[in-house]
Structures are given as C-alpha cells and as structure tokens.
Amino acid sequence: MAVAALFRFPLLLRRSLPSPSSPSYVTYYRRTVLSDGFSYRLRSFLRYSSSDGGGGGGGSSGNDLGGANDTGIVVSEVQIPNYLKFSDEELMKQCKFETFRVSGPGGQHRNKRDSAVRLKHLPTGIVAQAVEDRSQHKNRASALNRLRTLLAIKVRNKVDIDAYSPPPELLQILPPKSTIRTSSSGSQIGPNNAKFVPGMQALLDVISACDGSIADSAKLLGLSTGGLSRLILSHDGLRMAVNSMRAAKGMKPLK
Amino acid sequence: MIRIFPSSRFTSLLSAAKPLRSFACSSSPTREPPQCASFAEKKSSPASNSLSFTPKTPLFLRPPLHATPLSEVWKWHDWAKDLASSVEDSSTNSEDSLDSVVLLRELKWLIEDSIVDDDPVIHRREIGDDCEKSVKLRASLEELYDLWRQRIEKRRPFQYVVGCEHWRDLVVCVEEGVLIPRPETELIVEMVEELVTRDEWYKKGIWADLGTGSGAIAIGVAKVLGSRGKVIATDLSPVAIAVAGNNVQRYGLQGMVEVREGSWFEPLKDVEGKLVGLVSNPPYIPSGDIPGLQAEVGRHEPKLALDGGIDGTDSLLHLCHGASRMLKRGGFFVFETNGEKQSKMIVDYMTNDLKDTFSDLRIVSDFAGIDRFVSGFRL
C-alpha cells in the first residue's frame, strides 16, 4: 500500500542509468529504493507507527503527491527548494495535516484513544507521524520536527564538489578540529540541537556527491576520516542514511 | 456601556498563583447583567448562591504529600501494567473495547502526573539498589490502585481519573459533570486564530462561546485574541460553570473571559447584536445513539453535553437563530456538528430558512476528513 511505500527511503544518486519507473524529465538524479530493513529501522528510530490506524486517510495512491510518484519516492528535478529553510508555518502550509480516521462519527461520540497525527509534505510526499504526546497540538509539533529530519535525510540537493563551499549550517555541526571551520562558525552544534538537522542535510549532500566515500567527504570538510565517522555515528538517523547510501554502492557500513 | 468584564486587580497576582480550590461563579437568577464578581474575591468566601460548586483539584496540581518507598511504587506499576495488558480481547466490539497499547500510554501519563520527579525514577529501574529510596507522590498508593482499577474496570475516562486533559497548548481541568474537550474541537480555535490574524477587527470586539463546558474553547479563543480579547462563556450546567471559571483563572484570563450561567443566549441579553464572533460545540448526538456510545462516554460524560435531541440538531438550530440576532454585521460564527449530514442540514437551513442573513457559509472538515464544522458571517 502507498503508505508503506512512503516510508521507504530513497536516495538520489548521481548516475544516468535508465530506470523503468523514473519519469523522463529526471535527468540528473536516479532514484534508488532502499531495503525495507533500513526503512524499518529508521522508522522505529523515529518512533513511527507503521499502521494506518484504522484505514482511510492514507489511502492515496501517491499520484497526487506532486514530487512523489506512486512508489512514494522523492524525485528531484535539478533544482528543488531547500525545504529546511522554510519556517514552521511555511512548511506547515506545504503539508496536509491529518489524524487517523476513526471508524464511526468521532467528535463527541468518542473519548480519544490517542491523538495520533500525520503530516504529509505534499511537494515530496514524505510523511511524518507522532502519537505519544498527550495533546494533538504537541504531536503536531513533534511531527513537524520529524518531518524536518526526514527531509534532511531523504531529499538530496545537488552539490558541485569541484567548487564546493560549505554552507554555514554545515560548518556549525563540524567538530572544532575541522580545518574549514572559521571563527564565525561558532561552537559545535550537537545532534540533540534542532539546528543540527540542516547541517546534517548539507553533510549528506556532500557524502552523496562523493558517492558514499567517507574519506573523500572528510577531505572536503577538512576532517580526518575518523573525525567524520564519529560525527556520522553521533546521530542515529544520519548514520543509517549514510549506511544505506553506502550499502547501495556495495560499501561496508560504518559502525 | 456594558459592564461585563470585571477588571480584577488581582489579575497579575493570580496569573502566577496556583489554582484555587474553591471557586464559584454564577449569575444571579434575574436577567440583569449577571454578577460575576472578580473570581479572586470568591476564594475565601464561598459564593452565596446555592448552586456553588467546588471543582476538584487535578492530580498534577495536588501537593506531593505522600512519601512512598520506591519498591512499593514499582509493585503498583507492575500490577497496573499487568492489568492493562490483560484487557486485550475482553470485548469483541473493537470500537468499544479497551486497548492495552493505549492503556500503557495512559499509565505513563498517570505516573507523570503523580510523581514530582521530572525524570520519573520509575522508568530507571535498572539502576537498582535504591529500593529503599522513597518518592513523593501526589496521591497515596492506595488511591492510585483505586484510580487504575476505576479506569479499567469501570471504564472511567482517563481524563477524569487524572482530572485534566491536554488540549492544544493548554492543560484543562475536567471532572465528572463536564465534557472532556475533544481533539477535533481544537480546530475551532485554529479557525478563529486564522480569522483574527487576517483581520484585526475581530480582535477588538466581544466573542461568545456557548456551552463552554470546561472552558477550553473560550480560553483558546481568548489567547488568540490577544490582550484586547473579550470572551463571554456560557453554560447551563453549574458544574461546567465552576470548572470553566477555575480554568479561566488558572490561565490568568479572568479579565478577558467572563463565565455566565444560563441557557444559550439568555445570559447574553446585554450584548444582543454586538458580538463579533460566536463559537459553540453544542450537544449534537442524536438521542437514539446515546445508549450505544463508547463506555467512557456513555457511562461517564454528562448527557446534557451530548444529547442533541431526536436528530441531534435541537441546539444547533437554536444557535443558528441566535447567531442572526446576536452577531454584528460582519460577525463570524463557527459551530461544531455531528458531521456530514448534519453540517449539510445546518447550511441548508441557514441558506433557506434564514435567507439573506448569512454569507460565506462553509463546511469545514476535521483532521480526520469528517465534515465537522459550519462557519459563516452575518450579513
């Protein structure tokens, strides 16, 4: 079903192999669907519920999802906006917000059993959910945070390695040892800080552009391979994203 | 001049203060502008009105007086978990059965509300060895056993067990006799917020929330109106009036929200034709559906809050008429309905029977996609 497909984690890799389901206008990136094992692990890391919570609501075939095709994969045309730059409000406007449709009339009939919410980002088809908080309002806020993490992990922006200049959000998450850091980069932002997410996206863009090579990426970022590995391993989502990227290239995972 | 918003010189003091246990506010039985004196003044002298009612203190606001050995708390926790896990398949009717996943989540929240510690020790059991340690509980262990049994055996709603519901960014006190605010209803506040952000005019006038129950909508609306907001919240139920008043006070909004007791528009005679906004989530369940309601709802929540008459629209139709009288030109209304058919019926009624009275009638669906609300403007 489409919902399950939406949880698969695509990576957009730089190749020009034809793909049977890829629309012809995609010229630069090719889509790769990652193994379900990965999506399952990441899903549980992000504490997603994989069920549709009672049918309905999620029955879309994916064809209405703008940038996503019916396998729910983010398809990038050459330039896509950097969604992480949008404010919460702007991002929310790009989303369809839903709760799980309960059977029956809802409202006064029902004492809510939970307030599971689902946020569907229409331009990419990425879905974020939250369920464990006591109010729907807070669940929506956590779903939005999760959406940001997912956007960072799933949407790859094109990077020109030959003329690479790292954005400030990336510099901020690099350890002090990095030789490309400047005094204006400030102190290092850790993985529990919300500002880590845009840096993580930029980092994944670099690693993706380097075809998953940690050594090449580290060189670009003024770090030792070990230093970059440690950074990657500090965030579960980041680690899994890098490892799937590497798995797709037949490389060993980082541990 | 309408004298409806008693300014309270205690406002700033109270907004920081803990909710008071005894509060009562009710209108005088005559129809003159109801006297709802500054809530603060009522704290020491119980209201003279015979209808006065003292809201309960929710668990999370009780003082942590019960030092309890951690090992005993664990014992209770294990027992509660077992009980929660054992409910599965107890009923074949899935809509009406308890669900252990949800119960376990509720158990976590119950602990959150009963233990003072921010990072409940109970979740860090592995640390071990500190069984001799004791924790401070806001209820005796005996009561916690009893509360959890009530939740499961009596199907008492979790929100009544702990005495509050998290709704939007609020924590609203609730108890038997007052409807537990539903997540769907949060959208009413959202719609008002959208409107007042677009058009400042709506921030300056008087709003009304009819059948306010716990006061959730009125408080939510007052907060989005900002400092100049004025909301009158009415209810027929004295329990609701007391609970709503208490919630208003907890949020330090007694200068902005006035609670009045009475049936629908009766307590609003002094503001006829003067409202810029009118919101309500009236009882809308068809009487015939009441016996089949989920146990938590049917057995525990007040019928007065649920039963909307034969087809559920008794109160809604009354509100439609009232809206035409009470709203200023350009005034906004939104009502929650039973959904689908009922929403259509209300819109039809307003278009045909109340011709040329309203504009921009809209049906708005809730987040589950049910056509839940009817909104519009007074011409």
Ligand SMILES: C[S@@+](CC[C@H](N)C(=O)[O-])C[C@H]1O[C@@H](n2cnc3c(N)ncnc32)[C@H](O)[C@@H]1O
């Ligand atoms: C469905 S509840 C809504 C409560 C609250 N507004 C909420 O959304 O949580 C309906 C409310 O209408 C009140 N009510 C019922 N009949 C009424 C009447 N004739 N006049 C005023 N309020 C009434 C009930 O006491 C109840 O609080």
